[in-house]
Amino acid sequence: AVSCPVPDEMKKDVDMQRPARWVCEWIRANYTHMKPRIVYNVNYPEEKGVSIDATFPDVRYTYQGTRRYHDQYAVLSEDGSERTIQLKTLQLDHLRSDHSDFEAIMENCISVTPLSTYTTHISELKEWFHRTLNESA
Template structure:
């Protein structure tokens, strides 16, 4: 039976994490390592200069589970380098995240960051998210994902970023393999005064998805497809690099 490590950024009590576990538990050997509290937007940050507390918890299912007082990437890193160092998972699944991780969202996403940490350790890793306002329940997302999971190419430790739309347009044509699109945000900062009388800022962002061509992850979501976007680590601007070398 293949071993799967479940991680996320919404925290150990997040319904998306539990829905994924409930759907996979009969077919895989699961273990759960998730943040103690909400850690969205942490990207692949690590607690480099802090002590990290890890506590074994009752997950409500017959799986070994730990909550980590750290970031999503901390969870993955501790799992593969400490907790299961001698019993590595065959696969890491991060999610189900409550909110899409599309286009340039992947630069900030703790869900993607936790999966990318697994990819860096040479383990097949998958980030799974559901867009805000989706009509699909977490249970439905987990079920559709689990049916597709055995069909994903896995001969190498690939990294996949999977996003579910608000509504699937055609149940007979659900998935699209996509490239990363571009999403920008119009950010507004609300000002609040805390109990100590100090001024604080709270960010509210409105996404702008204009200009995404057919084949992008954002295009797929707006068309009612589930987007499967293979990611990689390297971010070198190869074209500019060649120009610089050539003088």
């Protein structure tokens, strides 16, 4: 799974070649380490004015961040057991947490989060942390 933040006004002008190339290179380099039944969620940061051959952003292996919704609703009508409501305002934010995908993206890094059915696959994340430390030593 790959996502790249793209502002609405830029959607028609966005070139996905760099994120696609990075994903292909990452899979080739790490294929033997990847496990079945785990989704590797990749968040690729927005890049403005970067040449196609520029160095890729740093990579971080991350926990799944927690999104918070602060929505407000208005009751339009109420009749006994039925209530009609309308979304008034939509506000999104996230819980600050070290080593999360939100933190990586805000620092313009690529995040890779191993996911299981419900949340971050912790043992797989620890293996990637360990592997990364050994490769950089």
